[in-house]
Amino acid sequence: MINPRKLLAFATVLTVHLAFGSATSMAQDRFIIVQSTTSTENSGLLDTILPAFTDKSGIEVRVVAVGTGQAIKNAENGDGDVLLVHAKLAEEEFVADGWGVKRFDVMYNDFVVVGPEDDPAGIAGSRDAVAALRKIAESEAPFASRGDDSGTNKAELGLWKEAGIDVRSASGGWYRETGSGMGATLNTGTGMGAYVLTDRATWISFGNKENHRVLVEGDPKLFNQYGVILVNPDKHSNVKAEEGQAFIDWLTGSEGQAAIADFTIDGKQLFFPNAQ
Amino acid sequence: MHDFASSLSLAVNLILSGDAELWSIVLLSLRVSLTAVAVAAVIGMPVGAALAVGRFAGRRALIVLMNALMGLPPVVVGLMVYLMLSNSGPLGVLQLLYTPTAMIIAQVVLVTPIVAALTRQVVEDIDAEYAEQLRSIGVSRLASVPTLLWDGRTSLLTAVLAGFGRATAEVGAVIIVGGNINHVTRVMTTTIALETSKGNLALALALGAILMLIAISVNAAVGLLGATSERAAHA
Amino acid sequence: MPDTTIAHSFDESHIAQAERSVASHTDSILPVSVTDLAFTADGKRLVYIDRLTLRAGGSTIIMGPNGAGKSLLLRLLHGLIGASEGTVLFNSQPMSARVRRRQAMVFQRPVVLRRSVRANIDYALSAHGYRGLNRRERLRDLLEMGELADMARQRARTLSGGEQQRLALVRAVAASPDLLFLDEPTSSLDPASTHRIEALIRRFAEEGTKIVMVTHDLGQARRLADEIVFMHHGKVTEQTPANVFFDRPSSPAARDFITGGLLV
Numbered sequence: 001m002i003n004p005r006k007l008l009a010f011a012t013v014l015t016v017h018l019a020f021g022s023a024t025s026m027a028q029d030r031f032i033i034v035q036s037t038t039s040t041e042n043s044g045l046l047d048t049i050l051p052a053f054t055d056k057s058g059i060e061v062r063v064v065a066v067g068t069g070q071a072i073k074n075a076e077n078g079d080g081d082v083l084l085v086h087a088k089l090a091e092e093e094f095v096a097d098g099w100g101v102k103r104f105d106v107m108y109n110d111f112v113v114v115g116p117e118d119d120p121a122g123i124a125g126s127r128d129a130v131a132a133l134r135k136i137a138e139s140e141a142p143f144a145s146r147g148d149d150s151g152t153n154k155a156e157l158g159l160w161k162e163a164g165i166d167v168r169s170a171s172g173g174w175y176r177e178t179g180s181g182m183g184a185t186l187n188t189g190t191g192m193g194a195y196v197l198t199d200r201a202t203w204i205s206f207g208n209k210e211n212h213r214v215l216v217e218g219d220p221k222l223f224n225q226y227g228v229i230l231v232n233p234d235k236h237s238n239v240k241a242e243e244g245q246a247f248i249d250w251l252t253g254s255e256g257q258a259a260i261a262d263f264t265i266d267g268k269q270l271f272f273p274n275a276q
Numbered sequence: 277m278h279d280f281a282s283s284l285s286l287a288v289n290l291i292l293s294g295d296a297e298l299w300s301i302v303l304l305s306l307r308v309s310l311t312a313v314a315v316a317a318v319i320g321m322p323v324g325a326a327l328a329v330g331r332f333a334g335r336r337a338l339i340v341l342m343n344a345l346m347g348l349p350p351v352v353v354g355l356m357v358y359l360m361l362s363n364s365g366p367l368g369v370l371q372l373l374y375t376p377t378a379m380i381i382a383q384v385v386l387v388t389p390i391v392a393a394l395t396r397q398v399v400e401d402i403d404a405e406y407a408e409q410l411r412s413i414g415v416s417r418l419a420s421v422p423t424l425l426w427d428g429r430t431s432l433l434t435a436v437l438a439g440f441g442r443a444t445a446e447v448g449a450v451i452i453v454g455g456n457i458n459h460v461t462r463v464m465t466t467t468i469a470l471e472t473s474k475g476n477l478a479l480a481l482a483l484g485a486i487l488m489l490i491a492i493s494v495n496a497a498v499g500l501l502g503a504t505s506e507r508a509a510h511a
Numbered sequence: 512m513p514d515t516t517i518a519h520s521f522d523e524s525h526i527a528q529a530e531r532s533v534a535s536h537t538d539s540i541l542p543v544s545v546t547d548l549a550f551t552a553d554g555k556r557l558v559y560i561d562r563l564t565l566r567a568g569g570s571t572i573i574m575g576p577n578g579a580g581k582s583l584l585l586r587l588l589h590g591l592i593g594a595s596e597g598t599v600l601f602n603s604q605p606m607s608a609r610v611r612r613r614q615a616m617v618f619q620r621p622v623v624l625r626r627s628v629r630a631n632i633d634y635a636l637s638a639h640g641y642r643g644l645n646r647r648e649r650l651r652d653l654l655e656m657g658e659l660a661d662m663a664r665q666r667a668r669t670l671s672g673g674e675q676q677r678l679a680l681v682r683a684v685a686a687s688p689d690l691l692f693l694d695e696p697t698s699s700l701d702p703a704s705t706h707r708i709e710a711l712i713r714r715f716a717e718e719g720t721k722i723v724m725v726t727h728d729l730g731q732a733r734r735l736a737d738e739i740v741f742m743h744h745g746k747v748t749e750q751t752p753a754n755v756f757f758d759r760p761s762s763p764a765a766r767d768f769i770t771g772g773l774l775v
Contacts, residue, residue: 033374033455042474047458064374064455078363079373183473208475238363238371402625408591409622412683413638414611423634427625 031060032243035072035080037151038181040226041065043201043270049259053250059243067181069149075099075229078236081244083229084251086199087151091227100229101241104252107260107271108225111155113216114186114203115141115195123195129219134163140174142194146185147177151224156197159221199224201270226271228252251275283481290482291489302490305463308376308450309443310494312383313391316443317436320388324395325421328403339396345389350382354449357382361453374455379463382449387439394435398428433502437495444491464490539689540601540613541567541721543588548597550580550587558583558745560597567689569737570712570722572753574729576768579742581725582619585692588723589616601690612639614690615683619698621675623667628659631667632682639686649685657681657711673704680711684720691715693724697731709734729769733757741765 040046041063050061064074068085075083076099083100085091094100113123113132121139123132136143145167146153160167167175176194178185182202189196190210198206203214216222228248233239250256257273264270290298327339359365361373361381372378402424410420425432447465454461456470464487471480545563549556558580565571573581586592588599590606601610624631632653636646654660657677662670667678676696683691693712697705712735716722726732732739736753743764749756760766 033457038473042470062374062455062457062460064457074362077365078368181473183475186475187472187477206475207479208477236363238368406622406624408586408616408618411591412589412616413635414608415638423624430625 030058030243031062032081032240032247033062033064033079034082034084034247035064035066035075036084037068037071037086038065038183039086039152039199039202040084042181042183043205043265045201045260045263045271048263049256052255052259053247056255057243057246057250059246061247067146067148067150068152068154072099075231078231078238081231081240082247083231084226085151086224086226087154088225088227090151090154091229095229099232099235101232103227103229104248105275106226106228106251107257107273107275108223109200109271110217111152111197111222111224112200112203112214113195113197114189114212115215116193117211117213119215121195124215126216127218129159129216129221130163132216133159134165136195137163137165137167137170137174140170142174142176142192144185144189144192144194144196145175145177146182147179148181150182152182152197152199155222155224159197162221204268204270205265225274280481283478284485286478287482287485291486298486300459301462301464301467302486304376304461305444305465305487306490306494308379308463309383309440312380312443313387313436313440315380315384316387316391316439319384320391320439321395321425321432322421323388324392324397325399325425327392327396328399329417329421329424339393342389342393342396346393348386348389350386350446350448351452353385354382354452357385357449357453373453374457374461376454376461378453379450379461382453383443383446386446386449387443390439390442391435394438395425395428395432398431398435399424402428430502433498437498440494441491444487444494538602539567540604540610541565541689542602543690544600544603545588546598546600548587548599549595550583550592551595556745558587560584560747563740563747563750565690565721565723567721568719570716570724570735571738571740572732572736573723573725573740573742574727574732574768575742576764580745581742582694583745584742585616585694585723585725589614589692591616612686613688614692615686615688616692617676617679617683617694617696619695621672621679623670623675623678625668626666627664628667628670628678629654629663631678632685635682635685641686653681653685656714658707671704673700673707676700676704676708677711680708680715684715688720690721690723693722695725695727698727705731741768 036046042065046061046063050063054060064071064080066074068087068090071080071083071085072090072094074080075094083091083094084106091100091103095103113129115121115123120141121132121136123135126132145156157167171177176188176192178188180188182198183206186196186198186202186206187208188194190208190212195215196212200217228251230241230244230248231239233241252275257275260271260273261269327335327342357378358373360367361370361378362368363373372381399421403420406420406424406427410423415423445465447469450461450463451466451469454463454466456462456466462470464483468480468483468487471483543565545560548558548560548563550558573584575581583592587594590599590611599606601613604610624634626634629650632650633646636649641649651660654663657680659674659678659681662674667675670678680696696712697708700708709731712722712724716735722735724735733753739749739751739753739756740747741749741756741760741762741764743762748762749760749765751761756765757769760769
């Protein structure tokens with residue numbers, strides 16, 4: 001027989017513990033929020049390199065991983081101290097509008113076009129991304145786009161424009177906008193046998209490749225530059241400028257750059273440091 | 277599909293291994309959702325009872341609003357709470373964005389209408405039966421509320437569990453206001469969303485199985501507690 | 512203060528007397544005087560009673576065909592619904608918290624709380640301000656009175672219809688009211704249960720509680736009534752001693768009712 005009083009007491013203690021418990025006890029007092037993109041988070045890069053910075057500086061880095069568009073918007077709202085994304089034009093605009101202090105190059109990787117093995121558009125082995133996209137459009141083979149105003153989405157739309165193809169008219173037909181993150185779009189793409197433009201890092205660490213593989217790579221136009229920006233403390237007084245700048249200095253300095261270069265999955269390097 | 281089989285064994289392995297990372301995520305999920313449900317019950321039950329027993333202007337409109345709020349998409353709630361707590365928002369000075377507290381607030385907003393609406397229904401039904409008798413004994417309308425709530429306790433427990441279900445299952449709101457920050461605001465559902473986006477479907481499914489196990493355990497525990505207190509009440 | 516040992520004696524009338532004194536007894540709320548009482552709904556006057564007096568002592572049975580307004584009258588008298596016009600005075604006092612405490616009502620379908628039998632009675636005792644030893648003793652007496660002691664810890668809702676009505680009855684008299692309204696309390700019960708309920712009602716009446724009861728059951732009326740109030744079309748057409756009513760009803764409607772000719 002269970003004693004109801006004891007059970008109630010236990011439940012009370014449990015509730016109090018859960019309500020006021022210290023799940024954040026492992027968190028540091030000093031922390032910054034980095035608004036970043038899913039590619040840096042999903043690949044595991046930040047999880048791997050951040051502990052070294054925290055050990056050294058005593059500053060915990062809390063990463064909010066969303067699409068580049070949302071990350072920039074959040075940063076404009078002052079909901080972050082540092083912005084780490086990959087859409088150079090949008091980043092420069094962010095700084096020009098006064099939301100950010102200064103933009104620094106951090107690293108790059110590249111985009112690749114992945115698609116089904118049977119390759120209905122016949123683009124395998126091509127080193128010309130624009131020509132490959134044109135072939136996809138001509139064959140009307142399904143193509144899954146992020147459609148979420150992310151850095152990858154912006155890069156993809158730039159390539160379509162260069163190819164002279166109006167994808168908006170094909171939307172809902174062979175051109176399918178998932179309106180979601182890289183991983184979700186890859187899941188959709190592998191599910192429906194569609195071509196997808198993805199950053200290489202996400203692709204290499206992606207676990208649900210099915211029968212998809214990299215078909216187009218090596219075009220200089222597929223270059224994907226990451227930049228880091230301190231959110232302007234003049235716009236938002238809550239921005240932790242000192243800690244944020246310390247993180248940027250570390251990331252673009254020799255230690256951070258070396259940590260980026262050392263990060264590999266299955267022996268492949270995913271990001272290439274190129275800070276000035 | 278082989279993912280089902282492999283995810284099941286993965287789930288068992290994860291539980292047996294006592295993975296510290298997993299447990300901190302599970303504990304945070306429980307802490308956030310149980311706190312949110314407790315707060316929602318404290319707010320929602322009196323509101324629901326007031327709507328059931330009270331006769332005041334705008335009562336009908338409030339009931340319609342309450343029922344409509346039950347169907348509010350979590351993403352919308354997340355967005356609203358985000359805009360409130362954002363540093364550009366009216367409550368930005370509180371610095372609650374991207375904390376477990378922000379997630380609790382979002383879940384309270386999600387759960388309170390459920391608890392209030394179901395409480396109103398329960399209390400109204402019992403009131404229809406009790407009203408004359410309680411009046412005859414000399415119990416005022418206001419004083420009858422605790423009686424109606426207590427006598428509706430079994431049904432109210434179900435209302436609270438329904439709220440808990442919504443709280444633990446939703447991802448849209450907490451991922452916006454919590455940010456899914458590792459070791460800070462990462463809970464079961466946001467972890468599942470993350471692993472899915474990484475293409476680790478088996479792991480995501482395994483975490484889903486664990487989430488379900490938690491939900492079952494909480495339901496069973498509450499059921500046991502309810503039955504025990506019922507016996508105590510009759511002793 | 513009465514000696515508590517009296518309350519433990521086996522003399523039932525002494526118990527009643529003692530409890531009556533314990534429970535903040537002041538002036539009786541009887542007689543009940545009704546003047547020009549009307550209840551109107553949707554423009555229809557459902558009850559109109561120009562004058563009616565219910566005196567202390569004995570049982571008044573309200574009879575009449577369906578839709579005569581009997582239950583409505585009980586609810587108006589007990590203050591469960593407000594009258595459209597007119598007054599109800601209890602020993603010259605209008606309805607008040609004190610007047611309400613001195614009266615009780617039992618409904619056609621017993622309303623039992625979702626609690627144990629004893630918790631049901633205890634609830635009424637608590638609401639009437641009983642505390643401590645006084646409350647425990649009264650609770651025990653009431654359980655015994657209703658022959659419910661054996662099932663005190665059972666959930667009230669698991670009781671049979673007759674047991675639930677007995678519970679409702681003893682709960683109603685928890686604070687020894689001057690006046691007890693009963694709205695067809697046995698209409699859905701079997702004869703054996705009805706018999707036990709009637710015995711309880713008779714006992715309350717003997718102990719000095721004024722009984723005002725609605726029933727359709729002529730036999731029950733003959734067994735319990737000291738006085739009959741006959742209603743037809745929302746009006747009181749007759750108020751007579753029971754033996755007179757059954758032997759020589761004065762109104763044609765009442766005559767038809769007794770012979771089974773008047774149903775509506």
